[in-house]
Amino acid sequence: MNPPSHPAPPPATAGHDTPPTARGGHDTPPPASAGAHAPSATAPSPSPPDAKNLLVRAGDVLRPALALYLDLHAHPEPSGQEARTADRFGRRLEEAGCEVTHGVGGHGVVGVLRNGDGPRVWLRAELDALPMREQTGLPYASRTDVMHACGHDLHLAAAAGAAELLARLSDRWRGTLLVVGQPAEETLDGAEAMLRDGLYERFGRPDVVLAQHAAPLPSGTVAHAPAGAPTAAAGAVLDVVLHGRGGHAATPHLAVDPVVTAAAVVARLQTVVARETAPADQVTLTVGTLRAGTAANVIPDRAELGIGVRASSEAALDRALAAVRRIVLAESAAAGAPREPEVTVVSRSAVLRCDPHAADAVRRAHIGLLGAGRVLSWPGSMATEDFPLFGDAGAGVHGQHGVPLVYWMLGVVGADAWRRATAGGPDASPPPPNHSPHFAPHIGSALRPAIAALTSAALDRFAAG
Structure with missing residues (x-):
């Protein structure tokens, strides 16, 4: 996923809570006082701990969560190849007291923490990284051509930390906690793989699935979409193969150049948004x-394109995909290609909409945790996710309807960087967004609230059960 930057309130005052091994040793916002809104549900016995105390209690599990983050950030793995990441994540869940199952839908990991009768609350985080070279200059930066440029390492560290914190707070909730480490989110096929491998049949139907995602917002804030509004867009990934007739660069008239066809396709595709939407x-x-x-003096016999399409509705996505197919076929025919092109939809995701009741309850729990001023409104984005498959969008795969989903954005920009970004003038520059080679959460100020936000949401849903 790639959430864009959006305007947000000024950052919190810098504090002194950064672990010494993380960048920016004195740039951490202090815990916010509780807002006027109480957590969403009237808590039965057992009851959630005082919301203001969760940020403090998150410090109890901060060191192992930080160690996991630094390890995963330095050793990222791309989609479908997350064996080491899954192993490290599974170990941390075991140390937190979870019963862990590996190899679900590929490298998927499921940790189960049972604590009596009650709701089944799921936390989901992603295992995979992106195929790109990191340019952050961090001492724990990846040294390969793979990078955690979307914050999945932070999601995993926060989920493991939340599992350990909930284990320590076992007298305050009843039910079953499941922590899912999902592979291949960036290619939008990991959730489906886990579900087709019997995720719900093997581990039970969830009463709610919770997830959060790093975003270029101030650390110590979270952002929720308004009730019923989309949090993320529908999307699809297509592979296109254009066929030509190879030949010598000195005799182009004897060949059919698929590179020229590809260039025409790329140019024409720009009209899908500009003139057809x-x-x-x-x-x-x-x-x-x-x-x-393969060489400057050889006309190749094929060209391959990878195309990503995102849309705010399923209908708009269908129209755009039809236009892509039409343009590819027409340009290929116009070039006199010896055979029709191949257009394959590799993966597709639905619009992400949260359950209104559950999401509103979690938002109020976050207000109790962070204060009203640090719970922002998310306007939605054109990023895509396969997370909707855990809900009704995946009912055709897992056979379950009405599984509530709650998803929020998590601020990861340190106070100094946010001040520079919002200062205005010639020196202002936006924080590097997700999928940038310079993207780097300010882990010293982002990890503690990430753990606390997940824990707070889980406790609220256990209490509501």
Whole structure:
């Protein structure tokens, strides 16, 4: 996922809570006082701990969570190859007291913490990283061509920390906690793989699935979409193969050049948004990869494109995908290609909408945790997720309807960086966004509230059960 930057309130005052091994040793906002709103549900016995105390209690599990984060950040693995990441995450869940199962839908990990009769609350985090070279300059930066440029390492560390904290608070809740480490989110096929491997049949239908995602917002804040509004867009990834007739660069008239066809396709695809999408719809189309040829004096016989399409509705996505297919076929025919192109939808995701009742309850729990001024409104984004498959969007896979989903954005920008970004003038520059080679959560100020936000949400849902 790749959430964009959006305007947000000024950062909290810098504090002194940063672990010494993390960047920015004195840039951490202090715990906020509780807001006027109480947690969402009237808590039965056992009851959640005082919301203001959760940020303090998160410090009890901060050191092992930080160690996991630093390890995962330095050793990222791409989608479908997350064996080491899954192993390290599973070990931390075992140390937290979970019964751990590996190899669910690939490298998927499921940790189960049973604590009597009650709701089944699931926490989901992602295992995979992106195929790109890190340029943050951090001492724990990846040294390979793979990078945690979307914050999944933070999600995993927070989920493991929340599991350990909930184990320590076992006298305050009843039910079953499941922590899911999902592979292949960036390619939008990991959730489906886990579900097709019997995730719900093997581990029981969830009463709610919770997830959070790093965003370029101030550390110590979270952001929720308004009730019923989409949090993330629908999306699809397509692979396109254009066929030509290879030949010598000195005799182009004897060949059919698929590179020229690919260039025409790329140019024409820009009209899908500019001239075929209604102004009221939101659609983005990106040609992220284009591969062709082996030498400058050889006309190749094929060109390959990787195309990502996102839309604010399923209908708009369907229209955009139809336009892509039409343009690819037409440009190939216009070039006199010897055979029709291949257009394959590799993966597709639905619009992400949270359950209104559960999401509102979690939002109020976060107000109790952080204070009203640090719980922001999320306007939605054109990022895509396969998280909707855990709910009704995946009912055709897992056979369950009405599974509530709650998903929020998590601020990861330190106070100094946020002040620079919002100062205005020629020196102002936005924080590096997700999927940038410079993206780096300020872990010293982001990890503690990330653990506390997940724990607070889980305790609220256990109490509501």
